[in-house]
Amino acid sequence: MMKLLRHKLFGPTVLAVLLFFAPLIISTYSVMILSEILIMGLMAISFNLLLGYTGLLSFGQGAFFGLGAYCAALMLQAGYQNLFLILLVGMLASLLASLVVGFFSVRLDEIFFAMITLGFGMLFFSIAHNWLDVTGGSDGLPVFVLPSLSLLGNEITFYEPTRMYYLVFGIVLLGLVLLWLIVHSPFGLILKAMRENKQRVSFVGGNVRLLRIVAFAISGAFTGLAGVLFCLFNSMATPEFMHWSFSAKPVIMSIIGGTGVFLGPLFGAGIFFVLEQIIIQYTENWMLFLGIVLVPIVLFFPQGVFGTLRNKIFKQGVK
Amino acid sequence: MLKVKDIHTYYDDSYILQGVDLEVSAGEIVCLLGRNGAGKSTTIKSIVGYNHPRKGSITFLGQEISKQSAFKNVRLGLGYVPEDRRIFSELTVQENFEVSFNDKTEIRWSIDDLFSTFPLLDKFRHRKGGELSGGEQQMVAIARALAGQPKLLLLDEPCEGLAPVIVEQLGEIILRLKEHFPILLAEQNAHFALEISDRGYVIDKGLICFSGTQQELQNNEEIKTRYLSV
Numbered sequence: 001m002m003k004l005l006r007h008k009l010f011g012p013t014v015l016a017v018l019l020f021f022a023p024l025i026i027s028t029y030s031v032m033i034l035s036e037i038l039i040m041g042l043m044a045i046s047f048n049l050l051l052g053y054t055g056l057l058s059f060g061q062g063a064f065f066g067l068g069a070y071c072a073a074l075m076l077q078a079g080y081q082n083l084f085l086i087l088l089v090g091m092l093a094s095l096l097a098s099l100v101v102g103f104f105s106v107r108l109d110e111i112f113f114a115m116i117t118l119g120f121g122m123l124f125f126s127i128a129h130n131w132l133d134v135t136g137g138s139d140g141l142p143v144f145v146l147p148s149l150s151l152l153g154n155e156i157t158f159y160e161p162t163r164m165y166y167l168v169f170g171i172v173l174l175g176l177v178l179l180w181l182i183v184h185s186p187f188g189l190i191l192k193a194m195r196e197n198k199q200r201v202s203f204v205g206g207n208v209r210l211l212r213i214v215a216f217a218i219s220g221a222f223t224g225l226a227g228v229l230f231c232l233f234n235s236m237a238t239p240e241f242m243h244w245s246f247s248a249k250p251v252i253m254s255i256i257g258g259t260g261v262f263l264g265p266l267f268g269a270g271i272f273f274v275l276e277q278i279i280i281q282y283t284e285n286w287m288l289f290l291g292i293v294l295v296p297i298v299l300f301f302p303q304g305v306f307g308t309l310r311n312k313i314f315k316q317g318v319k
Numbered sequence: 320m321l322k323v324k325d326i327h328t329y330y331d332d333s334y335i336l337q338g339v340d341l342e343v344s345a346g347e348i349v350c351l352l353g354r355n356g357a358g359k360s361t362t363i364k365s366i367v368g369y370n371h372p373r374k375g376s377i378t379f380l381g382q383e384i385s386k387q388s389a390f391k392n393v394r395l396g397l398g399y400v401p402e403d404r405r406i407f408s409e410l411t412v413q414e415n416f417e418v419s420f421n422d423k424t425e426i427r428w429s430i431d432d433l434f435s436t437f438p439l440l441d442k443f444r445h446r447k448g449g450e451l452s453g454g455e456q457q458m459v460a461i462a463r464a465l466a467g468q469p470k471l472l473l474l475d476e477p478c479e480g481l482a483p484v485i486v487e488q489l490g491e492i493i494l495r496l497k498e499h500f501p502i503l504l505a506e507q508n509a510h511f512a513l514e515i516s517d518r519g520y521v522i523d524k525g526l527i528c529f530s531g532t533q534q535e536l537q538n539n540e541e542i543k544t545r546y547l548s549v
Contacts (some may be wrong), residue, residue: 186417193407193418200405203367205393205420205467 012263019169023162035165037266038172039229039272040249044265045179046222053183054215054261055195057114059151059247060101060121064094064220066241068227073141073237074134083147087100087171087228091161095217096226097124102216106209109198121247128239140238143231158232168229175222180262182218191215223269252290256297258304267306320345320501321471326375326385328365329340335361336372337525343457343471343503348493350512352504352536352547353522359505360402361524362471363475366503367399368392380470394420398469398500402476404456408449408461412440415459427499428465437462437492454485461492472502478511490515509547513537521546 019038023031030288050056068090075086101120108116128135135141148157149167158164182188190211194201198208231237240246249272250265257268275293279286301308321343323451328336336358345351353359364370366377368389377385384392393399407415416430426456434441437458443451448459464472474493478486486508493502494515513519519536521529529542538540 188416189410190418193410193414196407196409197405199369199389200401200407201418202388202390203369203393203399203401203405204418204463205390206418207388234336 015263016173023165024263028161031165032161033273033277034263035161035168035233036230037270038168039226039233040253040273041266041269042172042175042229043223043226044250044253044269045176045262046219047263048259049179049183049191049215049219049222051185051251051254052261052264053188053191053195055198056106056212056216057110057251058105058117058216058219058242059114059251060119060124060245061219061250062242062244063101063121063124064098064223065227065230065246066124066237066239067094067097068164068224069231069234069237069241070128070135070141070227072157072222072228072231073143076143076145076147077141081145081147083149083167086147087225090228091221091225093222094227098217098220099213102213102220106212107218118244118247121242121244125239125242125244128242135237135239138239140236140240143235143237146232146235164233168233171229172223175225176263176266179218179222183262187211187214236289252294254304255292256305258301258307258310260303261307261310264304264306268304271305320380321503323362323374324376324378324379326362326365326377328361328370330361330370335525336365338375339365339522339525341503341520341530343501343529345501346497347503347517348497348504348515350516350519351503351522352509352512352519353507354546355507357522357546358525359507359522360475361525363399363473363503363505366392367397367418367473369523390420393467396468396470398464398467398472400457400460400464400472400474400477403478404453404460406448406456409447411445411447412451412459413444415463416466419463425468425489427468430466433462433465436457436465436495446494454481454488457481457485457489458492461496465496469500471500472496474502474504474506476505477516478506478508486511509543 017278047058047061050058071090072086072092075089075185078295080086101117105113105120118251129138146158156163158167190201190206194208194211202208227241253272254265256271257266258264275290276286279289297305303311323339323341325338325340325388326336327338339362351359351362361370365372368381368384368387372385375385376383379395379397382395384395405417409517410418413430416433439455440458440462443455448456453460478489496502504512504516513533513536516533518532521542523546528546
């Protein structure tokens with residue numbers, strides 16, 4: 001029994017089953033919050049491929065999230081209805097943009113890397129904010145028609161929140177499986193080695209710059225995928241997605257949940273939104289309370305809430 | 320196999336290597352001796368491509384490599400064991416080997432070969448590198464360099480800070496490795512180095528001040544007292 005509990009796929013499988021059946025139990029409003037948690041969780045886990053696995057703190061992930069969202073909004077406005085095409089184009093656009101940003105950023109480390117990615121992020125924000133004809137400026141781009149899916153001859157639409165949830169659940173699950181395979185591949189091992197010491201990686205023959213660009217591009221592509229989903233969920237793409245304060249969200253979620261565990265940032269996203277929902281009932285200044293919560297988490301849960309609890313329960317190192 | 324010709328290397332503005340020449344041929348262990356700060360490590364780092372010389376040439380297997388990045392030199396066949404046993408302490412012993420990039424077409428050292436060459440490490444296969452003792456970490460560092468399928472091995476101060484009995488074991492390992500490829504050994508411990516080397520160079524203030532066979536070095540009392548504190 002203990003062996004089964006310790007299996008590294010046991011927890012994620014239970015979680016996936018719970019998430020699958022959750023809409024049967026919880027309210028429609030909660031289903032919508034859960035959709036948002038899953039989308040932001042995908043963004044945070046993609047971000048954590050850089051912070052937790054590669055040791056790079058990117059403060060510009062909002063740019064790729066927004067790019068995915070704008071791609072989806074523009075395609076839907078132009079009349080493209082194919083769900084998979086929209087997902088693919090959003091991911092590809094973010095992949096290309098992150099290749100360019102990565103090319104210029106990855107030669108730097110630590111605070112300099114954080115600042116240059118923040119700079120690029122704000123550049124994207126300015127474009128989205130000021131290029132009225134294409135992006136709609138500060139009003140953003142509304143989406144009126146959602147793509148549908150043909151399954152076994154049936155046309156499935158996603159206007160109903162529970163159906164939207166299952167779309168989000170399916171795509172996020174697929175994204176997380178792919179990311180899990182990446183971090184557990186030989187490439188993922190090299191990322192972990194780079195986090196520890198990039199010079200030593202070059203001493204074993206690793207091209208550090210190229211490896212970092214690849215990691216940055218993978219992270220950007222999955223962040224773009226989350227952006228596409230958020231645009232569909234939110235029926236809107238706005239420049240706020242690209243603002244640096246939005247880029248701070250995956251940073252906070254990863255730190256709350258734990259950067260050393262694959263699913264840590266997803267739990268961080270969950271804690272983030274649940275706290276927001278609770279606090280917002282009493283006060284509008286919920287960011288103040290987020291700050292108050294964040295301080296003890298950093299002090300008492302050095303590996304994040306999920307990371308620290310997991311290590312305490314299983315008394316094992318981070319895998 | 321490896322030819323270093325008149326290299327001049329700087330650390331920022333400090334002029335460290337002021338024209339170093341040395342050679343390593345197939346089948347030999349060559350040591351580079353000198354006191355602390357004489358330029359041993361800088362020479363090794365210049366060769367591997369971590370600190371490029373501003374002037375001079377380094378050829379390895381007939382290729383000019385003095386301006387090439389470290390990772391390319393390593394892939395070309397320069398195995399490098401850095402000083403202070405710099406392994407990946409967060410990765411397990413086996414993972415330390417797996418991160419090595421190598422030419423997949425010619426595997427002379429598989430993961431299993433590494434564990435049979437260093438049987439002591441086998442029981443620590445899944446232990447994190449940082450949990451091992453200094454001597455064990457040094458073995459991991461050497462084995463990791465082997466996983467890169469080197470054609471020449473650069474060892475930077477391998478016995479620094481290790482107990483004498485471990486140093487002795489290390490000497491035996493290095494002698495066994497000589498059957499596979501030549502070795503350039505930078506070492507402050509002249510006793511240890513001269514015991515296993517065929518030839519040696521003595522470096523002082525960034526210049527080679529003596530070179531000779533093991534016998535010549537052993538018999539030269541002046542060199543031993545002036546430069547090697549033996």
